[in-house]
Amino acid sequence: MEEFSPRILPLLWRRSVPARRAVGRPPRLSVDIVVTTAIRLADTEGLEAASMARVAAELSVATMSLYTYVPSRPELVDLMVDEVLWxxxxxxxxxxxxxxxxxxxxxxxxxxxxxxxxxxxxxxxxxxxxxxxxxxxxxxxxxxxxxxxxxxxxxxxxxxxxxxxxxxxxxxxxxxxxxxxLSSDEWWQQRGELWENWFDVGSHPTMTMIWNAGAFDxxxxxxxxxxxxxxxxxxxxxxxxxxxxxxxxx
Known part of the structure; x- marks a missing residue:
């Protein structure tokens, strides 16, 4: 059973709460920095690249330190999605x-x-x-x-x-x-034999009519x-x- 983690709501709505004044040296990272880095990795290399370990490496920190800001990979993905929606x-x-x-x-x-x-x-x-x-x-x-x-x-x-x-x-x-x-057109072109050897005109009269009219061009x-x-x-x-x-x- 998928369990709801209450940790995600404060992270998603973090900008709705006034920031607390930091005491001492400000932290090097923030949730925003972590999320932005993960989005950049996903944009260039795909979602799989936005792992906790890879994001930590991009930020030159230990992976465990990243969990201080975002508790898990699923929550990181949620934050990434809502960020681009917003x-x-x-x-x-x-x-x-x-x-x-x-x-x-x-x-x-x-x-x-x-x-x-x-x-x-x-x-x-x-x-x-x-x-x-x-x-x-x-x-x-x-x-x-x-x-x-x-x-x-x-x-x-x-x-x-x-x-x-x-x-x-x-x-x-x-x-x-x-x-x-491959583009979508190239993928279909590779399967051109379907139309020559396997497509039955009699079984697909409407498709044939549309094809002959040039609507699939x-x-x-x-x-x-x-x-x-x-x-x-x-x-x-x-x-x-x-x-x-x-x-x-x-």
Whole structure:
């Protein structure tokens, strides 16, 4: 059973408490320095590189001394995730669509800068200021439409789920390209024999129709981006339409 450690909350919310005046020589390290170093390692070499031992080596300290600041590797990863979530700086006074598009733009930028995020499960995120800032921002954007309060959360969750899943997909492609040396298109090209020797036109008439129309001609990554933009447009239009008269989302 996964156990909750109460140690993580004071670390996640460390900036919400006024700093105590240090007595004597100030410490050489801080939680911020440890987290920043771990993020830098993960950005350049992958999440596995951001181990307690490697971070300690980067900071030229003994590994055990690092535990004074961050008690464990899982808690370090939580701190890393919430730090990059918070760094998006989600603030806007625009329209519903302007706010959502800003959220989407900065979320994609975050995953591009930190592709290791795709290796971290998001089903149980760190409950820190970064995660709550995201929730508040998207909920506030949806609230500008005048939806009933009970519908706000599911509309916001629909947006965050769609945007995050697409950004994670792009980051996963980037990680695979880094580890295999192959782009998504090159990976598919290696499997070109499938279409020549194994693909049965009669069993896949719809795919064949689309293929003949040239709709599969765009690269795999571009197709994913097209699908994301198409789906987001429909999602936002559906949310906006649900506030018109009695046309409610079931």
């Amino acid at each position: 760094a998006r700086g989600l603030t806007s006074d625009g329209t519903f669509r302007e706010r959502v598009l800003l959220y989407a733009e900065r979320t994609f930028a975050m995953y591009r800068a930190h592709p290791w995020l795709a290796e971290v499960p998001r089903a149980r995120p760190p409950v820190g200021p970064g995660m709550l800032a995201e929730q508040e921002y998207v909920l506030a954007a949806v609230a500008t439409l005048g939806l009933p309060v009970r519908e706000l959360n599911r509309a916001a969750a629909g947006i965050t789920t769609w945007v995050t899943s697409a950004a994670r997909h792009e980051a996963e492609s980037a990680l695979l390209r880094r580890t295999t040396g 765009r690269g795999a990554d571009q197709q994913a981006q097209d699908a994301y933009e198409y789906g987001l447009g429909l999602l936002l239009a559906g949310i906006e339409r649900s506030v018109e008269g009695d046309d409610r989302v079931p």
